[in-house]
Amino acid sequence: MLAALFADLMDLGGLLLVIPLMLPVVGLLLALLVRGRTLGRFALALLLLGLAAAAVIAAAVATGDQALHYQLGGWAPPLGVALKADGLSAVMLLTTAVVLLGVGIYAQRGFQVPAGLPETRRSLAFWTLLCGIWGGINTVFLGQDLFTLFVALELLTFSAVPLVALDGRSETLAAALRYLLFALLGSVLYLLGAVLFYGTYGTLDIALLADLIAGADTLPPAVPVAAALMTVGLLAKTTLFPLHLWLPPAHAGAPPAASAVLSALVVKGSFFLILRIWFDLMPALLTLTAAQVLGALGAAAILFGNLVALRQTRLKLLIAYSTLAQIGYLFLIFPLAAGSSSVALTAGALQVVAHACAKAAMFMAAGLIAASLGHDQIRELRGSGRTLPLTVLAFGLGGLSLIGLPPSGGYLVKTLISAAAVDTGQWWLYLVVQAGGLLTAAYLFFVLSQAVPGPRQPTPPHERPRLAQQLIVLALALCALLLGLLPLSAVDLLEIGRPAAADSGAVSALLADAWTLDKLWASLWPVLIVAALVLAVRYRQQRKPPRPEGTSATLSPGRALDQLDHLLRQWPVAGLLLLVLVAALVQTMLVGG
Amino acid sequence: MSGTTLFGLCAAALVGLGLYGLICQPGALRKILAFNLIGSGVFLLFGVIAQRGGGVLALAGTGADGDPVPQALVITGLVVAFAATAIAVTLLVRLAETSARGTLEGDEPPAPESSDARRT
Structure with missing residues (x-):
């Protein structure tokens, strides 16, 4: 019977893609009604359903040997918003579902409401934020519109930041604020890039943009600038060295279940968009x-x-x-x-x-x-x-x-x-x-x-x-x-779902x-x-007894490394490096292209 | 100077001012305000693009003057920026309540003693 259900679900085709977006939103909304001691179990049930949905999507993509498409409300791009799951998205959805299910089981204990209390803020916050992260990252994997992806990224960041400060200590609050502000700098650069794309081509749909860019003989100068802005904005959220000022305190200060989600999934959401930009949107510009x-x-x-x-x-x-x-x-x-x-x-x-x-x-x-x-x-x-x-x-x-x-x-x-x-x-x-x-x-x-x-x-x-x-x-x-x-x-x-590569095999x-x-x-x-x-x-x-502190040579390489790390994680330094990186990427694309 | 150029230059100035503030100002509240400046600059630029046309409707040959799509996107963007500001201010208020400080500099104490000293 299960197999028949599975086959029926696979026949849904593109409509399947709505499920990974709906489940987290349903969870977010119902969490406010469920609350209390059952909330953890409720979230776990949703995560299980999510895993099943991700498995069905992966199976549908694999057996159909092509990407699944869905247009929200039946509106085609450029006016409408399209969803697409190629093989890459399907694998990412499945990974997210597996990791989140693991975290959900692990967190049952740490975020359960203690006996005798109707509910706690900590428990409600954790499970709703987990649903927020889940919804955000699933949208990142499925979205095909640069602006939808922007909103998805913001949902992801806004759910991840409070997770860092869940215990309310001042160190973690400071770490969360640093994370939020630097991520906002990244997202505003991304948005600026998206706006430049819209100004140049009049659409934000990835497939349409890719056709327009591939078809053009000469690219307007706004395109490399937009690409560099978007890439560097996403790098700030992915925390590629040297833009890592917020990562160590935030990931180390969060509760373990939250650290696991932040480190395993959240930074990969923005990386996935970098992949989309460089491999789908404008492969020629790389x-x-x-x-x-x-x-x-x-x-x-x-x-x-x-x-x-x-x-x-x-x-x-x-x-x-x-x-x-x-x-x-x-x-x-x-x-x-x-x-x-x-x-x-x-x-x-x-x-x-x-x-x-x-x-x-x-x-x-x-x-x-x-x-x-x-x-x-x-x-x-x-x-x-x-x-x-x-x-x-x-x-x-x-x-x-x-x-x-x-x-x-x-x-x-x-x-x-x-x-x-x-x-x-x-x-x-x-x-x-x-x-x-x-x-x-x-x-x-x-x-x-x-x-x-x-x-x-x-x-x-x-x-x-x-x-x-x-x-x-x-x-x-x-x-x-x-x-x-x-x-x-x-x-x-x-x-699956990528243009047939000449180098298959x-x-x-x-x-x-x-x-x-x-x-x-x-x-x-x-x-x-x-x-x-x-x-x-x-x-x-x-x-040997350990050397007493402070007697080691002041110029040891280890100490120099610590100082370098400390320097790189200063705001002005990281901010300037970000701008330098934008300039460098624009330069390489203009000269190399 | 045409209107679009003027507004475009204003947008660039806002983004520049915001970037300066976000990178150089140590106070967290100033950083939050600076982020809002950059956001305003980007939205203004989007408005300029809408005014200039060239969007979906113009491509479709409807002869429409201007492009309504960016307005919808700007409204969504404003909501997102508002939410971001709300979260940031909430965190900052909580930070000020728990540790009585409002900057983000030096929150990586090189030695544990100094952080203890500050917390007491």
């Missing part, structure tokens, strides 16, 4: 120089984010900086798009999915560890491996995907990027990917080497996590880890020898060396 500017920023993000992560003493801050580094991988794909856009897109989408699952698992694992220990100081994690074996295991498995060890999704991403980089002669990308993996391995093993040894804690833990929470964290980590084992045909789903060609023994060994042995080094350093540290 000159090699412009692509290399984005790629260089991504490379800097990987190295800088990982190095700063190594310096952190708090687990959640470490994970937040690791997000900064992982966002860098998303931008390495732009220089590769010159060789083959399908390889670039596949690597980008895989990285989004793998990072979403892994990072959600890691933030929630860190939340469980912190709740059990009462703090998240990395140097005092001793014994948590005994107290919370499943959680520490999940943290480690998620980390394996970030390093890029087989069989994780991260391994496929690294294999694709490395192979494509070598093919297109961009060796620096290959080196950055390898170095990034090793740095990630260093801090992951450092955390694990603190957490795993040691006896079970003598003091009773502050809060015993529920088994369901531990299991859902482990399940998300396993999703990231086993992503690499998906058959290649699953990767083909990403290609490029992805499978690059991935063909990913599973040979020497490839696997080649990805493994450097990580093993790093693990041995970390253990050696840790052993030495235990033997």
